[in-house]
Amino acid sequence: MGERLTQGDIDKIKKEIEYRTLVVRKEAIEAVSEARAQGDLSENFEYYAAKREKNRNESRIRFLERMIKTAQIIPDDSKADEIGMNNTVEVMFEEDGAYYTSHLWITGMDDVAFECSFTVSKGSSAAEAEAVIASLEKRKEGVKYPAEIIPVRLSEIYQINEAFEWVTTTVKEQLKKDFQGMEEDLDSMQQVIDSGTIGPKKKEAWLSFGIVICVILANEVDGLEWMTLIDGNREAPVLQNLTTGEWIDPMKLVWSKVKAGEPCNLAETYKALL
Numbered sequence: 001m002g003e004r005l006t007q008g009d010i011d012k013i014k015k016e017i018e019y020r021t022l023v024v025r026k027e028a029i030e031a032v033s034e035a036r037a038q039g040d041l042s043e044n045f046e047y048y049a050a051k052r053e054k055n056r057n058e059s060r061i062r063f064l065e066r067m068i069k070t071a072q073i074i075p076d077d078s079k080a081d082e083i084g085m086n087n088t089v090e091v092m093f094e095e096d097g098a099y100y101t102s103h104l105w106i107t108g109m110d111d112v113a114f115e116c117s118f119t120v121s122k123g124s125s126a127a128e129a130e131a132v133i134a135s136l137e138k139r140k141e142g143v144k145y146p147a148e149i150i151p152v153r154l155s156e157i158y159q160i161n162e163a164f165e166w167v168t169t170t171v172k173e174q175l176k177k178d179f180q181g182m183e184e185d186l187d188s189m190q191q192v193i194d195s196g197t198i199g200p201k202k203k204e205a206w207l208s209f210g211i212v213i214c215v216i217l218a219n220e221v222d223g224l225e226w227m228t229l230i231d232g233n234r235e236a237p238v239l240q241n242l243t244t245g246e247w248i249d250p251m252k253l254v255w256s257k258v259k260a261g262e263p264c265n266l267a268e269t270y271k272a273l274l
Contacts, residue, residue, distance in 0.1 A: 005071045017064050020057055028054035048166050119154050147231035156228045156237035163208035164215055181215050186266045206258050210250035214239040217273055
């Protein structure tokens with residue numbers, strides 16, 4: 001039996017498929033071509049990121065098409081003025097051999113309605129997401145809100161994995177060395193930086209070095225956990241000390257220094273974090 005979806009759900013899914021097929025697919029193909037044209041792929045983080053986004057889009061299209069094909073259509077019991085309010089859909093999918101469940105629902109307050117999604121391992125509870133949604137409040141214009149640290153999301157996990165994959169590949173191709181994500185690998189990362197092959201405007205590449213420094217730190221030191229930072233300007237992975245509550249922003253470890261024209265000594269940066 002397929003997923004239990006309303007006709008409204010089906011219509012929304014069809015619109016997403018159309019958009020991803022006609023717009024996102026074209027943009028993704030162009031992004032891959034442009035990134036490939038930049039040169040040596042071992043130094044080209046943009047190519048890895050563009051290719052990954054292209055593959056994700058195609059995977060999403062196939063997933064949505066299967067969902068429609070196997071869906072069980074159910075009535076929409078929402079009142080006319082609720083726009084499907086509080087209807088819930090659970091979608092199970094497989095990725096890299098692991099199974100997950102995405103919980104999708106619409107909620108809102110006052111004149112604001114929005115769609116929420118929360119993905120967990122198959123069989124896990126969505127109570128954490130429900131608690132987060134229950135705590136939401138409508139932000140007011142002109143009010144500055146403090147940065148928030150929330151449990152790491154799948155999108156930030158992808159970003160961490162992509163950064164580690166790029167650094168690993170770059171070290172192997174440039175230095176012919178293995179990369180294990182340990183403290184001794186900082187020297188290999190430094191050699192890549194000192195080679196001058198990474199241009200000062202390659203923000204994503206420099207950010208990847210900062211993320212991998214945090215990966216190494218988390219591997220070597222207990223009590224650290226990846227979280228997601230939301231500060232109104234960006235949503236990014238940060239590493240939090242569970243004992244003190246303090247957190248490390250990977251962007252400030254390397255990219256901020258490069259942007260300011262300062263030298264990057266990864267060993268010193270790492271020691272300062274211990």
